Amino acid sequence: MRNWLYLHGRSFLRALHRLGEQPFGTLLSALVMGIALALPAGGYILLDNVASLARGVSGTPEISLFLDETPDVAAQTEDIQHKLKAEPAVASIRYVPRDEALRQLESNGLGDVLGGLAANPLPDAFVVTLRSDDPGVYDALTAKMRGWAGVTHVRLDSAWVKRLSALLELGRVVLLVLAVLLGLALVIVTFNTIRLQILTQTSEIEVSRLLGATNRFIRRPFYWFGSLQGILGGLIAVGAVWLGVVVLTEPVARVAETYGAVIALTGPNWQQSAAVVGFAAALGWLGAALSVRRHLRGA
Amino acid sequence: MIVFDNVVKHYPGGYTALDGVSLKIETGELVIISGHSGAGKSTLLKLIPAMERPSSGSVWLNDQDVSRLPRRAIPYLRRNIGLVLQENRLLFDRTIYDNILLPLIINGHPPGDAGRRVEAALDRVGLHGREREFPSGLSGGEQQRVAIARAFVNRPSILIADEPTAHLDPAYAAEIAELFNSFNSAGVTVLVVTHDVALFRHWSPRRLALAHGRLMEE
Numbered sequence: 001m002r003n004w005l006y007l008h009g010r011s012f013l014r015a016l017h018r019l020g021e022q023p024f025g026t027l028l029s030a031l032v033m034g035i036a037l038a039l040p041a042g043g044y045i046l047l048d049n050v051a052s053l054a055r056g057v058s059g060t061p062e063i064s065l066f067l068d069e070t071p072d073v074a075a076q077t078e079d080i081q082h083k084l085k086a087e088p089a090v091a092s093i094r095y096v097p098r099d100e101a102l103r104q105l106e107s108n109g110l111g112d113v114l115g116g117l118a119a120n121p122l123p124d125a126f127v128v129t130l131r132s133d134d135p136g137v138y139d140a141l142t143a144k145m146r147g148w149a150g151v152t153h154v155r156l157d158s159a160w161v162k163r164l165s166a167l168l169e170l171g172r173v174v175l176l177v178l179a180v181l182l183g184l185a186l187v188i189v190t191f192n193t194i195r196l197q198i199l200t201q202t203s204e205i206e207v208s209r210l211l212g213a214t215n216r217f218i219r220r221p222f223y224w225f226g227s228l229q230g231i232l233g234g235l236i237a238v239g240a241v242w243l244g245v246v247v248l249t250e251p252v253a254r255v256a257e258t259y260g261a262v263i264a265l266t267g268p269n270w271q272q273s274a275a276v277v278g279f280a281a282a283l284g285w286l287g288a289a290l291s292v293r294r295h296l297r298g299a
Numbered sequence: 300m301i302v303f304d305n306v307v308k309h310y311p312g313g314y315t316a317l318d319g320v321s322l323k324i325e326t327g328e329l330v331i332i333s334g335h336s337g338a339g340k341s342t343l344l345k346l347i348p349a350m351e352r353p354s355s356g357s358v359w360l361n362d363q364d365v366s367r368l369p370r371r372a373i374p375y376l377r378r379n380i381g382l383v384l385q386e387n388r389l390l391f392d393r394t395i396y397d398n399i400l401l402p403l404i405i406n407g408h409p410p411g412d413a414g415r416r417v418e419a420a421l422d423r424v425g426l427h428g429r430e431r432e433f434p435s436g437l438s439g440g441e442q443q444r445v446a447i448a449r450a451f452v453n454r455p456s457i458l459i460a461d462e463p464t465a466h467l468d469p470a471y472a473a474e475i476a477e478l479f480n481s482f483n484s485a486g487v488t489v490l491v492v493t494h495d496v497a498l499f500r501h502w503s504p505r506r507l508a509l510a511h512g513r514l515m516e517e
């Protein structure tokens with residue numbers, strides 16, 4: 001075990017040394033890898049921000065039932081509440097009387113507009129959330145509610161949320177395809193770097209073999225080299241995304257302000273950063289492994 | 300013990316480098332091999348660490364059939380054989396110290412012990428205090444001594460040298476011959492290919508001669 005650590009330590013230092021021998025080439029490859037990774041990583045962070053924004057705005061999708069004005073409000077309200085309670089898909093029921101709805105609008109800064117009206121124009125309402133976000137369940141239930149006596153109008157608050165989440169889903173798929181393609185490019189870049197490394201070290205490899213080095217001993221520094229270059233690229237990618245977030249925070253907040261919203265962009269958290277760096281390291285390792293397999297065959 | 304059993308070696312292109320060589324070398328022997336250029340001397344040496352494989356016949360090292368050794372076993376065979384080849388094959392981008400250290404790293408020696416062994420080897424070949432220099436700054440004889448230090452630092456039981464004194468001043472050549480004799484005195488089996496048989500005459504080695512791929516005992 002100690003011996004194993006020692007050998008890995010040696011080849012790690014050896015690989016570090018080789019990276020340091022060509023600082024320009026190393027930096028160039030790492031930059032190429034970093035920029036290529038920053039694209040999907042940045043896109044993912046952007047989607048993440050939009051998604052959390054959407055969640056914050058909508059909460060869970062809601063259904064609003066607006067009620068008829070009848071003389072016997074209390075009985076009707078009770079009847080509908082019963083029916084809602086009997087629905088297994090319903091998670092929560094909130095009754096919003098017309099006065100409360102008005103107060104809410106006023107507190108949202110629409111008091112001036114409403115103050116001009118003689119009477120409260122708003123109906124009483126139930127706001128219902130569901131246990132499931134299956135569109136089929138929604139559609140069936142809203143159709144049923146529309147048939148109930150005393151219900152004038154059923155509104156599904158989730159329509160735009162559904163559209164947005166579909167768009168986000170599409171965005172994720174696009175990013176995934178992009179990440180796979182760019183990941184492939186990174187593997188190819190590493191493959192070629194390692195090929196050149198092997199070419200410049202033929203005499204070292206040959207001598208090592210004559211001195212009794214196993215294939216594993218000879219390959220190990222190249223694996224480390226590929227992984228280290230990947231890690232470097234991953235760190236550059238994370239740095240680039242952070243830089244992007246820092247640069248964009250101001251202008252995005254200003255745009256949001258004109259819509260009366262508050263948007264604070266957040267950068268990748270440490271798990272996401274670690275995932276990017278780990279992914280890059282894995283790609284570097286893969287490129288090195290493929291290259292070594294191809295170029296270091298035989299005795 | 301090294302045994303060649305009717306070994307034939309054809310190189311691609313049809314040239315027959317060894318033509319039915321049979322030979323037995325006991326552990327601890329000092330053997331000098333000479334012969335004209337192209338006689339097959341280097342080929343004979345290369346068969347022992349499996350750098351080449353015989354076309355027919357077999358080569359045995361102790362109880363191991365080296366000529367049929369699976370590829371993955373070859374590294375472990377070579378760790379027990381010290382090699383000084385015709386071209387010294389030093390790594391010119393590493394210091395003398397690191398060149399000599401390499402076999403110990405390959406063998407997985409603990410660092411402290413490895414360091415002491417390298418120091419001892421440097422002492423032995425008279426290069427103490429020059430470990431931080433690079434091989435390109437050394438004379439041919441000094442480079443050869445680094446190659447010899449690298450060959451024995453791992454304490455192999457067999458030492459094989461292919462014309463180690465070629466291109467050297469007679470004084471250097473005598474020193475190197477002495478070095479090989481001292482390894483032999485310590486129990487190491489030593490095989491040296493050389494044109495300069497006289498260098499070793501004090502120690503009355505066993506002398507073999509190759510001519511056109513055939514072996515003659517002298």
Ligand SMILES: Nc1ncnc2c1ncn2[C@@H]1O[C@H](COP(=O)(O)OP(=O)(O)O)[C@@H](O)[C@H]1O
Nearest residue numbers: 310311314316335336337338339340341342343
């Ligand atoms: N790798 C090789 N491929 C083809 N022919 C070779 C090879 N190595 C050696 N030979 C030929 O085999 C013969 C013996 O070579 P070698 O064993 O090097 O002789 P020596 O060391 O006695 O000069 C020579 O004629 C040489 O040209």
Ligand SMILES: [Mg+2]
Nearest residue numbers: 340341385461
């Ligand atoms: Mg020769």
